[in-house]
Amino acid sequence: MSKMDEVDLVQANVLAAGANKKSVRVVNGFGSLMGSKGMVEMDSKAFKEASQMEEILKRDQEDKDRYAGKKHISEQPWTLNNWHKHLNWLNMILVVFIPSIGWYLAFSGKAKMNPKTIAFAFLYYAMGGASITAGYHRLWSHRSFSARWPLRLFFAIFGCANVEGSIKWWGHGHRLHHRYTDTYRDPYDARRGLWFSHMGWMLLKPNPKYRARADIEDLTDDWIVRFQHRHYILLMAFTAFILPSLVCGYFFNDYFGGFVYAGLIRVFCIQQATFCINSMAHYIGDQPFDDRRTPRDNWLTALVTFGEGYHNFHHEFPTDYRNAIKWYQYDPTKVIIYTSSLIGLSFDLKKFSQNAIQQALVQQQQKKLDRKRSHLNWGPQLTDLPVWDKQDFLREVNERKGLVVISGIVHDVSGYIAEHPGGETLIQSALGKDATRAFNGGVYRHSNAAHNVLATMRVAVVKDGQEAAIKFAARRGEVYKTAKAE
Amino acid sequence: MSKMDEVDLVQANVLAAGANKKSVRVVNGFGSLMGSKGMVEMDSKAFKEASQMEEILKRDQEDKDRYAGKKHISEQPWTLNNWHKHLNWLNMILVVFIPSIGWYLAFSGKAKMNPKTIAFAFLYYAMGGASITAGYHRLWSHRSFSARWPLRLFFAIFGCANVEGSIKWWGHGHRLHHRYTDTYRDPYDARRGLWFSHMGWMLLKPNPKYRARADIEDLTDDWIVRFQHRHYILLMAFTAFILPSLVCGYFFNDYFGGFVYAGLIRVFCIQQATFCINSMAHYIGDQPFDDRRTPRDNWLTALVTFGEGYHNFHHEFPTDYRNAIKWYQYDPTKVIIYTSSLIGLSFDLKKFSQNAIQQALVQQQQKKLDRKRSHLNWGPQLTDLPVWDKQDFLREVNERKGLVVISGIVHDVSGYIAEHPGGETLIQSALGKDATRAFNGGVYRHSNAAHNVLATMRVAVVKDGQEAAIKFAARRGEVYKTAKAE
Ligand code: HEM
Ligand code: HEM
Ligand SMILES: [Fe+2]
Ligand SMILES: [Fe+2]
Ligand SMILES: [Fe+2]
Ligand SMILES: [Fe+2]
Numbered sequence: 001m002s003k004m005d006e007v008d009l010v011q012a013n014v015l016a017a018g019a020n021k022k023s024v025r026v027v028n029g030f031g032s033l034m035g036s037k038g039m040v041e042m043d044s045k046a047f048k049e050a051s052q053m054e055e056i057l058k059r060d061q062e063d064k065d066r067y068a069g070k071k072h073i074s075e076q077p078w079t080l081n082n083w084h085k086h087l088n089w090l091n092m093i094l095v096v097f098i099p100s101i102g103w104y105l106a107f108s109g110k111a112k113m114n115p116k117t118i119a120f121a122f123l124y125y126a127m128g129g130a131s132i133t134a135g136y137h138r139l140w141s142h143r144s145f146s147a148r149w150p151l152r153l154f155f156a157i158f159g160c161a162n163v164e165g166s167i168k169w170w171g172h173g174h175r176l177h178h179r180y181t182d183t184y185r186d187p188y189d190a191r192r193g194l195w196f197s198h199m200g201w202m203l204l205k206p207n208p209k210y211r212a213r214a215d216i217e218d219l220t221d222d223w224i225v226r227f228q229h230r231h232y233i234l235l236m237a238f239t240a241f242i243l244p245s246l247v248c249g250y251f252f253n254d255y256f257g258g259f260v261y262a263g264l265i266r267v268f269c270i271q272q273a274t275f276c277i278n279s280m281a282h283y284i285g286d287q288p289f290d291d292r293r294t295p296r297d298n299w300l301t302a303l304v305t306f307g308e309g310y311h312n313f314h315h316e317f318p319t320d321y322r323n324a325i326k327w328y329q330y331d332p333t334k335v336i337i338y339t340s341s342l343i344g345l346s347f348d349l350k351k352f353s354q355n356a357i358q359q360a361l362v363q364q365q366q367k368k369l370d371r372k373r374s375h376l377n378w379g380p381q382l383t384d385l386p387v388w389d390k391q392d393f394l395r396e397v398n399e400r401k402g403l404v405v406i407s408g409i410v411h412d413v414s415g416y417i418a419e420h421p422g423g424e425t426l427i428q429s430a431l432g433k434d435a436t437r438a439f440n441g442g443v444y445r446h447s448n449a450a451h452n453v454l455a456t457m458r459v460a461v462v463k464d465g466q467e468a469a470i471k472f473a474a475r476r477g478e479v480y481k482t483a484k485a486e
Numbered sequence: 487m488s489k490m491d492e493v494d495l496v497q498a499n500v501l502a503a504g505a506n507k508k509s510v511r512v513v514n515g516f517g518s519l520m521g522s523k524g525m526v527e528m529d530s531k532a533f534k535e536a537s538q539m540e541e542i543l544k545r546d547q548e549d550k551d552r553y554a555g556k557k558h559i560s561e562q563p564w565t566l567n568n569w570h571k572h573l574n575w576l577n578m579i580l581v582v583f584i585p586s587i588g589w590y591l592a593f594s595g596k597a598k599m600n601p602k603t604i605a606f607a608f609l610y611y612a613m614g615g616a617s618i619t620a621g622y623h624r625l626w627s628h629r630s631f632s633a634r635w636p637l638r639l640f641f642a643i644f645g646c647a648n649v650e651g652s653i654k655w656w657g658h659g660h661r662l663h664h665r666y667t668d669t670y671r672d673p674y675d676a677r678r679g680l681w682f683s684h685m686g687w688m689l690l691k692p693n694p695k696y697r698a699r700a701d702i703e704d705l706t707d708d709w710i711v712r713f714q715h716r717h718y719i720l721l722m723a724f725t726a727f728i729l730p731s732l733v734c735g736y737f738f739n740d741y742f743g744g745f746v747y748a749g750l751i752r753v754f755c756i757q758q759a760t761f762c763i764n765s766m767a768h769y770i771g772d773q774p775f776d777d778r779r780t781p782r783d784n785w786l787t788a789l790v791t792f793g794e795g796y797h798n799f800h801h802e803f804p805t806d807y808r809n810a811i812k813w814y815q816y817d818p819t820k821v822i823i824y825t826s827s828l829i830g831l832s833f834d835l836k837k838f839s840q841n842a843i844q845q846a847l848v849q850q851q852q853k854k855l856d857r858k859r860s861h862l863n864w865g866p867q868l869t870d871l872p873v874w875d876k877q878d879f880l881r882e883v884n885e886r887k888g889l890v891v892i893s894g895i896v897h898d899v900s901g902y903i904a905e906h907p908g909g910e911t912l913i914q915s916a917l918g919k920d921a922t923r924a925f926n927g928g929v930y931r932h933s934n935a936a937h938n939v940l941a942t943m944r945v946a947v948v949k950d951g952q953e954a955a956i957k958f959a960a961r962r963g964e965v966y967k968t969a970k971a972e
Binding site for chain 1: 489490491492493495497498499501502628665701704775776778779801802803804805836838839841842844845846848849851852855858859861862863864876879891905907908909911912915916918919920921922923924928929930933934935938939942948962963
């Protein structure tokens with residue numbers, strides 16, 4: 001029959017990148033703040049190339065081999081002459097130098113610890129953290145719920161305090177991370193190592209060959225997102241450093257402590273915690289939902305990231321407003337979102353169907369079980385055994401002791417006689433004979449374990465006994481097509 | 487072909503009952519101490535009847551119906567006139583009256599509590615307990631290891647202190663319990679209720695219809711077992727009551743306290759703990775190895791029974807000298823046996839193969855997984871779907887929105903457009919078309935979860951697309967015979 005109309009892949013990839021819409025500038029004007037243009041600019045050729053994930057993966061490897069040590073700075077080895085060119089210096093300042101100053105001031109004793117300032121730093125840390133996890137991540141990047149403007153404004157303002165870039169930039173990168181997980185187009189590609197996915201991707205100049213783009217028109221449609229992106233530098237400087245200094249100064253007369261602890265050091269902590277989601281959450285923990293990709297569930301990561309540590313669930317069910325689904329798992333972000341919906345600040349909280357979640361669990365458990373199963377000795381398959389008629393059997397019985405027929409299968413039990421839990425006498429009385437009924441309840445209805453032990457002793461199938469053998473084997477889960485049925 | 491020689495079932499059952507050997511008297515001469523003759527006497531007819539477990543189970547039920555309220559005292563209803571005939575008075579005295587006296591003397595304040603006596607009671611409790619679990623149970627009933635005479639003598643002597651009958655009687659009943667678990671021939675048949683399996687079976691007169699016999703010649707071959715059985719009453723009176731009184735009297739000048747606490751009350755405690763293995767261990771806990779029968783693993787039962795609480799394991803692997811196999815499970819009996827082997831007091835410690843143990847775990851987990859799986863919606867089977875050609879498809883596309891072909895399967899995604907994590911635009915651009923490549927990596931390589939969600943939307947298979955459909959479905963574990971291959 002003639003083929004159905006096919007989806008035009010180039011066109012679809014243009015849609016997926018949002019490239020059909022008025023150009024959406026993702027990176028900030030100021031230098032290459034938090035990200036560089038090279039990472040997101042794409043031309044029509046690039047879109048055409050993006051049309052097959054399999055090919056992307058193949059080409060990733062080819063490119064890597066071909067360009068090894070050539071061309072773009074990210075492909076050149078580090079030398080004394082070029083090392084400074086490898087680095088994104090603006091990001092170095094924002095995530096390395098500034099926080100370092102904080103630690104210096106704290107350890108050198110220049111900034112005294114005021115308990116009230118520390119308490120405020122914790123509170124402010126939580127406000128910023130929730131703005132990232134509930135706002136930047138679950139609201140804007142994943143649209144897992146909708147929020148009214150007061151809540152969105154809160155997330156947008158205090159999200160700046162974390163010094164992790166604008167919603168627009170952050171959400172764009174994060175959508176790429178989900179769409180291209182574990183490929184070179186994933187900005188924080190976990191396959192490139194813990195250090196790369198933690199901070200390296202920000203501190204190093206990216207290879208433009210691995211650029212990718214995602215549609216973020218829904219974000220730029222939001223005036224709050226546009227406003228935050230336009231005034232990001234100002235908002236960041238104010239919320240990250242000036243505001244905490246002013247608050248601690250005004251209330252506790254501790255301007256400098258506020259700057260150091262509620263400003264610099266708090267920024268360091270929230271940055272590192274967030275980075276853990278890209279590094280630790282792709283390295284350490286369980287994979288209860290799927291192990292084809294790197295994301296992992298880990299309560300430790302959840303603890304430092306307001307619940308984002310259940311990352312295996314999250315990558316499998318990205319538009320679920322929850323990351324943890326069990327009551328005993330720590331996911332305060334989910335609680336914040338849920339609570340805000342009770343007072344009308346948010347609505348349309350999305351959940352994946354419980355059915356789909358349970359299916360993933362069952363399939364992954366099945367995989368693990370199949371792996372365990374494959375390491376055990378289940379005895380030969382019935383179909384791999386020779387077929388003996390009565391003459392064969394009698395001849396073999398004369399040659400070796402220990403043959404017993406049970407349910408159409410000949411077993412050599414000689415090595416088991418002394419170990420038989422039912423005693424030597426009984427098993428000896430069955431040698432050279434058909435013990436089908438005795439084994440199956442005539443004397444003792446043997447356990448499942450006995451069936452397994454028995455199967456390891458198989459030597460042949462009895463002629464005309466195949467049907468019985470297949471039925472017997474089925475009791476412990478072996479599946480054969482019944483020879484006759486076909 | 488002509489049949490192989492079959493094992494003679496009647497003969498085999500005679501062997502299994504040890505009835506070919508010189509009559510082995512199981513019950514003690516003195517009254518019906520701890521058990522009655524009616525439980526173990528069998529004639530040739532009884533052996534013939536015992537030849538099919540399936541029939542035993544069926545007949546159990548028939549007998550129950552037919553004889554309801556007739557004949558043997560155990561089948562008659564309790565009345566004011568006959569209630570005393572229902573009871574085994576000797577056992578009533580040994581496991582109800584004597585211990586009650588202990589509690590009366592303790593609570594009435596007639597026997598003061600001496601800390602040293604209590605400490606000795608605990609020690610003596612442990613000595614008696616270990617003699618039951620390591621001696622009566624794992625050594626004699628199951629032959630899970632061999633022991634030299636000093637250890638056997640220790641077990642035989644201090645086993646008497648528990649007032650639970652002789653090794654010979656105990657081991658015989660226990661072998662029946664394993665061979666006939668969950669049938670009327672099981673002396674402590676757990677199906678008859680918690681109370682019956684805990685104490686009822688001892689206190690009530692047994693129905694001789696359910697009598698059974700087991701081969702215990704290996705026990706009667708042991709002079710220690712014979713000696714203990716012959717002098718059981720004396721040994722019991724001495725070790726259970728006289729010895730603890732003397733010890734506490736001689737060392738702590740507390741004859742009466744020794745009699746009450748290290749005698750009467752200790753006996754009560756060890757009896758009840760042991761009885762728990764027949765009751766609780768068949769009712770409460772997990773079934774990690776097999777759930778076809780009642781035994782269960784439970785750390786609580788293990789705690790009060792020196793490790794015998796891992797009873798699901800034990801019934802599946804009865805000749806393993808261990809009951810618990812994980813390091814964090816409590817099984818001091820296993821430690822005692824192992825330690826005694828280090829100093830040469832025991833040898834030939836038997837273990838089931840790790841392979842068989844793992845197999846049981848895998849199979850039981852598979853069962854549980856299959857049960858979970860059967861409660862989920864996996865979407866229609868490919869073989870249950872209608873087959874559409876291009877004309878059918880185009881006609882249907884005109885009638886209802888939302889049809890998308892992916893890998894040879896037509897799906898109705900209309901209800902999912904707004905929920906699609908990849909956005910509405912992309913899914914809308916695929917309506918009425920073949921989105922196979924787009925879905926499978928051309929735009930995005932969808933997760934396993936997406937495959938499951940998709941499967942619930944199946945409406946038809948595309949003509950000539952069956953092969954592709956079967957391959958696609960296989961990714962999430964569906965198994966079909968490829969239509970062409972047969
Ligand atoms: C030929 C291979 C055999 C194997 C691998 C085997 C295996 C086992 C195993 C593992 C048990 C422990 C209890 C259980 O798992 O349910 C057992 C118990 C027993 N077997 Fe066998 N058996 C075999 C043959 C026979 C035969 C031919 C007879 C009878 C003629 C027999 C009679 C018994 C009895 C009576 C018990 C009960 C022991 C007890 O629990 O006290 N077995 N056997
Ligand atoms: C027709 C039924 C479809 C279903 C049931 C479906 C389901 C899903 C699901 C569950 C996700 C979440 C991520 C994941 O599970 O891996 C997802 C993401 C995605 N889907 Fe679909 N999809 C469908 C069709 C399509 C089509 C036809 C396209 C492209 C033309 C597409 C493009 C995408 C993209 C780009 C994402 C990535 C979103 C992100 O992670 O940022 N989907 N889809
Ligand atoms: Fe991730
Ligand atoms: Fe995410
Ligand atoms: Fe039991
Ligand atoms: Fe046992």
